[in-house]
Amino acid sequence: MAETYPPPRFGAPREPKSPVNPGSGLVRMLDIATASHARAVGFLVLCALLLFLPGFFTIPPIDRDEARFAQATKQMVESGDYVDIRFQEDVRYKKPVGIYWLQSAAVEAAAALKLPKAELRIWVYRLPSLLGAIGAVLMTYWAALGFITRRAAVLAALMMCASVLLGVEARLAKTDAMLLLCVVATMGAMARAYLSWQRAEDEARPPWSWPAIFWTALAVGILIKGPLILMFAGLTIVALAIQDRDSSWLWKLRPVWGLMWTLVLVLPWFVAIFWRAGETFFTDSVGGDMLSKLGAQESHGAPPGLYLALFWITFWPGAPLAVMAAPAVWRARREPGAQFLLAWLIPSWIVFEAVLTKLPHYVLPLYPAIAILTAGAVERRVLSRSWLMRGAAWWFAIPAAASIMVVVGAVILTRQPAFVAWPFIAAALIFGLFAWWLYDNNRAERSLLNALVAALMLAVVVYGIVLPSLTPLFPSIEIARALRNVTCVGPKAASAGYHEPSLVFLTGTKTLLTDGSGAADFLGQGSCRFALIEQRSERSFVQRAEAIGLRYKVGTRIDGYNFSQGRAISISIFRSEGTE
Incomplete structure (x- = not known):
């Protein structure tokens, strides 16, 4: 691990041993884990696996974004074309190629290892997200070492590891976990350059590792999600330059060599896609996707303040401590460490709140800054003793609410009360209760560890x-x-009324998405063909079938719920018996 920068006025001696309590064993575990960097890294990897692996292999493809990414990657592998990005016959130019390359590598590696039907296993496509999430946890630890001690850095990484939002993204085959890894690496390297300048360290020859990490992570971030990573870095630089009235520290990042290295990594694919598609990619990705988010894209519009409201859930279990740390963080805003972290956090947060299109994962790259600020306040024991302490009840409220929701949801959808989950529900409630009841400013660490369990x-x-x-x-x-x-051999399918990407991913790239009339025409064009007709499209299917003299047989009927559209569905599978 890289060097540790003990920050000015940051850090405090460990609390003395306390009487036996439900968190004492967890504190001893943390003592062992923070005895060295190697132990800390191993401990964080273990915690990440424990938190991210449940459901990783068993949750089916999630509509719509995950299934779209996975299907586009599957077509890349099927076609051998690693430049163009397509979903069936349509181009998919909303994001650059980075995540598709990573997912393709995972699929190819799984196939090389003789994993049966690797291209149809959604968890294979999720591997880059899992590695990105684990890497982001480790990078949060590394970045935090520039501001706080090793023990507090582990706490910051654990807050990220257990956060609800990162847990979701670690299980989805899309861009955001890998983007988070790139952002934290970029900001961690930038922080070291900035703090060494503030403390007049390494003035003669700053290490090459900082600019190497900074520019490489920046380039990978651009390939993953376009210029968004430039916003996080750029707004931080601008905010610091305004506060300090000086930006000479940027020379520590070797901008001339770094920019050339970034172009070497980024330009080849952009040139290739421009050669292939002309201006279409840039029009679709920048104009059609990024700039359209200034409005309410795809009905995801929401007023300012949404991210602040969601923070209580998406950053749980770290959210209560973050709120209690806010007054102390604001008082310390002139300290170099806090100044950098707030420059990372506040400008980009304002931008996201101002933009009309809002999705919870947009602010995920800002959470490491919150985690580091919170861990520093925990270590200094400067958490608020005001009414904000009531937020500790949230450690119990979330397990209680989530337990009720999952049991009720299971009963409604499956008529089963999910008895196998009840022991774990009880454990979550007990540890959440310990975290709440045993909280006080001097033992916030102990409460946080209970909340993590x-x-x-x-x-x-x-x-x-x-x-x-x-x-x-x-x-x-x-x-x-x-x-x-x-x-029959080689079944072909057409779907009317149910056009979710997961269907294409699981049934084949050539699955036709059409209407009832089109499905009837498709069914009459050959043998071993099947029409998947959602109930609302059955009338048009039957009318067209009668018009063309199609004889068909009704097979299985599948009832379900399309959560992308928020409505119940019923799909019948029809097979042709020829025409009259």
């Missing part, structure tokens, strides 16, 4: 047990299983 229990309940059992939410799985069980 509650988060682990909830991950097992929600992701590992309940969500995979909610089969009505994933009708594409049942449809694909029905088509695999047919007697």
Whole structure:
């Protein structure tokens, strides 16, 4: 691990041994884990795996973004074309190629290892997100070492590891976990350059490792999600330059060599896609995707303040401590460490709140700054003793609310109360209760560790047990299983009224998405063909079938719930028997 920078006025001696309490064993575990950098890294990797793996292999493809990314990657592997990005016949130019390359590498590696039907296993496509999430946790630890001590840095990384939002992104085959890794690496390297300048360190020959990490992470971030990573770095630099009235510290990042290195990494694919598609990629990605977010894209519009409201859930279990740390952080805003972290956090947060299109994961790259600020306040024991302390009840409220929701959801959708999850629910409630009841300013660390165990229990309940059992939410799985069980060879399918990307991913790239009339025409064009007709499209299917004299047989009917559209669906599978 890189060097540790003990910050001015940051850090405090460990609290003395306290009487036996439900958090004492966890504190001793933390003592062992923070004895060295190697132990800290191993401990964080273990915690990340425990928190991220429940449900990773068993949750079906999630519509719509994950399934779209996975299907586009599958087509890349099928075609051998690693430049163009397509979903069936349509181009998919909203994001650059980085995540598709990483997912393709995972699929190719799994196939090389003789994993059966690797291209149809969604967890293979999720591997880059899992590695990105684990890497982001480790990078949070590394970045935090520039501001706080090793023990507090581990706490900051644990807050990120257990956060609800990162837990979700670690299980989705899309861009955001890898983007987070790139952003934290970029900001960690920038922080070291800035803090060494503030402390007049390494003036003669700053190490090459900082600019190497900074510019490489910046380039990978651009390939993953376009210029968004430039906003995080750029707004931080501008904010610091305004406060300090000096930006000479940027020379420590070797900008001339760094910019050339970034172009070497980024330009080849951009040139290749421009050669292939002309201006279409840039029009779709910048104009069609990025700039359209200034408005309410795809009905995701929301007023300012949404991210602040969601923070209580998306950053749980770290959110209560973050709120209690806010007054102390604001008082310390002139300290170099706090100044950098606030420059990382506040300008970009304002931009996201101002933009009309809002999705919870947009602010994820700002959470490491919050985690580091919070861990520093915990270590200094300067958490608020005001009414904000009531927020500690949130450590119990979230497990209680989540437990009720998952049990009720399981009963409604499957008519089963998910008994196997109840021991883990009880454990989550108990540890959440310990975190709340035993909280005080001098033992905030102990309460946080109890809350982290509650988060682990909830991950097992929600992701590992309940969500995979909610089969009505994933009708594409049942449809694909029905088509695999047919007697003919090479079945082909057309779907009317149900056009979710997961269906294409699971049933094949050539699956036709059409209407009822088109499905009837498709069914009459050959043998071993199947029409997947959602109930609302059956009338047009039947009318067209009668018009063309199509004889068909009704097979399986699959009932489910399309959560992308928020409505119940019923899909019948029809097979042709020829025409009259």
